[in-house]
Amino acid sequence: MTYTLITGASAGLGKAFAIQCARMGMNLVLIALPGSQASSLAQHIMEEYPVDVRAFELDLTDTAQMQYHLPEILSAFPVSFLINNAGIGGTAALADTPLENIDRIIQLNVRGTALLTRLMIPHLLQHERSYILNISSMASFTPIAYKTVYPASKAFITSFSLGIREEYAGTGLSVSVACPGPILTNSGTARRIIGQGLKARMGLLPTHEIARIALRLTLAGQPVIIPGLANRISHFLMQLMPGSMRLRLISREVKKEMQFSV
Numbered sequence: 001m002t003y004t005l006i007t008g009a010s011a012g013l014g015k016a017f018a019i020q021c022a023r024m025g026m027n028l029v030l031i032a033l034p035g036s037q038a039s040s041l042a043q044h045i046m047e048e049y050p051v052d053v054r055a056f057e058l059d060l061t062d063t064a065q066m067q068y069h070l071p072e073i074l075s076a077f078p079v080s081f082l083i084n085n086a087g088i089g090g091t092a093a094l095a096d097t098p099l100e101n102i103d104r105i106i107q108l109n110v111r112g113t114a115l116l117t118r119l120m121i122p123h124l125l126q127h128e129r130s131y132i133l134n135i136s137s138m139a140s141f142t143p144i145a146y147k148t149v150y151p152a153s154k155a156f157i158t159s160f161s162l163g164i165r166e167e168y169a170g171t172g173l174s175v176s177v178a179c180p181g182p183i184l185t186n187s188g189t190a191r192r193i194i195g196q197g198l199k200a201r202m203g204l205l206p207t208h209e210i211a212r213i214a215l216r217l218t219l220a221g222q223p224v225i226i227p228g229l230a231n232r233i234s235h236f237l238m239q240l241m242p243g244s245m246r247l248r249l250i251s252r253e254v255k256k257e258m259q260f261s262v
Helices: 012-023 038-048 063-076 099-124 149-167 187-195 198-202 207-219 229-239 243-260
Strands: 003-007 027-032 053-057 079-084 130-135 173-178
Touching: 003 012, 003 099, 012 027, 012 038, 012 079, 012 207, 027 038, 038 053, 053 063, 063 099, 079 099, 099 130, 099 149, 130 149, 130 207, 149 173, 173 207
Parallel strands: 003 027, 003 079, 027 053, 079 130, 130 173
Antiparallel strands: none
C-alpha cells in the first residue's frame, strides 16, 4: 500500500489535489502548517472515500523540523507520488514589501521545494513507478514587476523540475511541473484577479479542474502542464513577443492589482 504526499494540503489547490487523489483511490499523507486543520480534512476524506489519509502539521521552511519528522513519516507510509504544492506569493512594490515576506517566499517556494524533493527522491526510487508533481505557475515564464520575487521563485521550480526530470530519465521516477494561471484561493486573490480585468478572468479554472488535469497528465508522463485552453493559447502568444514587450504588458496588468493588495 503506497501513499501520495501533498504539501500545502489543507486548503485551496492542495485540498483539491487531496480530494481528486482520493477519488482516484490513492492513500494520502497530507502536510500542512500547524493550526491548519488538516486532520479534519483527512477525516472528511476518509468518510467519503475508501482510502487511508494521514495528516501532519509541519512548517516546510523549518529544515530541522522537516529532517526530524519526514523519516518517521516515510518509514510508516511508503510514498510513491510527491505533490509539491505549498507556496506563497503576493503583489506589492519591492520597496514596500517587508523583508520577512520576501524571505518567506524564498524559504517556502524555493528552499522548501528543493530540500523536500531531495529528501524524498531515495524513497520514491524504491518503487517500480513513482511520480513528482511540482506546482509552478504561468508567472514562471516571464519576469513581472510588482511581483518580482514570486515569478522568480516559480521560474526556479519550473527549471528545477525539468532538470531533475532529465536526471532521472530512464528510471521509474517521472517528474512533471504544472503551470496554472490565476487561481481563486481566497477573497484577497479574488479581488486582485478581478482587478486585472477580463484577460485575467479568462484564464480562471476551478481548483478541482486544475487538480484533475494536472494529475491525469502527470500520470501520463507529460513534462510541462498548462491547465486550460485559454492559458495555453495565452502562453503561446506571449512566447511570440519580444521579452521586453511581454514584461511591460504583463506588468501593466499586474499593477492593476495594487489597489486590492493588503
